[in-house]
Amino acid sequence: MPELPEVETVVRTLAPRLCGSVIASVSTTASRVFRGHQKQIELALPGKRILEVRRHGKNILIELNPGLLRIHLGMTGKLLFDPTNATHARAALHLRNSPARMLVFDDPRHFGRFELIEDASALALGPEPLEISPSEFTQALHARRGPVKSLLLNQAFLRGMGNIYTDEALFQARIHPLTPACDVPARKSLALHEAMRRVLLEAIAQGGSSISDYVDAEGRRGAFQSRHQVYGREGKPCSRCGAAIRRIVVGQRGTHYCERCQPAPRGVRSPEAVAK
Numbered sequence: 001m002p003e004l005p006e007v008e009t010v011v012r013t014l015a016p017r018l019c020g021s022v023i024a025s026v027s028t029t030a031s032r033v034f035r036g037h038q039k040q041i042e043l044a045l046p047g048k049r050i051l052e053v054r055r056h057g058k059n060i061l062i063e064l065n066p067g068l069l070r071i072h073l074g075m076t077g078k079l080l081f082d083p084t085n086a087t088h089a090r091a092a093l094h095l096r097n098s099p100a101r102m103l104v105f106d107d108p109r110h111f112g113r114f115e116l117i118e119d120a121s122a123l124a125l126g127p128e129p130l131e132i133s134p135s136e137f138t139q140a141l142h143a144r145r146g147p148v149k150s151l152l153l154n155q156a157f158l159r160g161m162g163n164i165y166t167d168e169a170l171f172q173a174r175i176h177p178l179t180p181a182c183d184v185p186a187r188k189s190l191a192l193h194e195a196m197r198r199v200l201l202e203a204i205a206q207g208g209s210s211i212s213d214y215v216d217a218e219g220r221r222g223a224f225q226s227r228h229q230v231y232g233r234e235g236k237p238c239s240r241c242g243a244a245i246r247r248i249v250v251g252q253r254g255t256h257y258c259e260r261c262q263p264a265p266r267g268v269r270s271p272e273a274v275a276k
């Protein structure tokens, strides 16, 4: 699933071609993309000018004159300027006054969605991991009891973190993923805040991670997957200590960590490693 760095990369490739253009028409081959908003979207978008494209967590927000279109890429959604790159085109925005003729929404697995919203606050998401201060982060972490891994994935806690970057940040901060959030020592919480920033900013600089078929709006793959230290590396040696990376399931999500660099805290028993 595209996480914060992938969505940020998509937004950065969309903005130069979309801002200032006018939506001439909307077409769709799969009404599920608009989930009950099809008529509303087909009537509202034509004639609207695109003022701004920005990211809000894992959402792409397109500011219109007037209106706000929210696009969530779901598991496999891609926005592509070149329709010949699409294999499962579900919808298209046809554009005027733009260097791009159209923007195609390609989504093999059908989890992506388009929606008109009033305001980003309607999405009720937590703060951006790149904006929250170290002290606010520590305070919020210490107010919760669940496993730190699950908490970081909770979009109402922080918006934009996903499975890859959570595993990578916990590894860098040397925190076991099952540690209750309230038991993360303050110095480790500060290390985790710093690790999240480092991992996210480096991934953005690398154009995100292409572990399945993720590409940006120009059809380019990301390069950060080659920098993963734990995610997707079960059984391989830890880059820091050489121990085998383990994979367990936390809150139904595959979770990768090094047992030696991220030891289980007292009272937390690490489950048996599970097969892929």
Ligand SMILES: [Zn+2]
Pocket (backbone or CB within 6 Å): 238, 239, 240, 241, 242, 243, 258, 259, 260, 261, 262
């Ligand atoms: Zn290690």
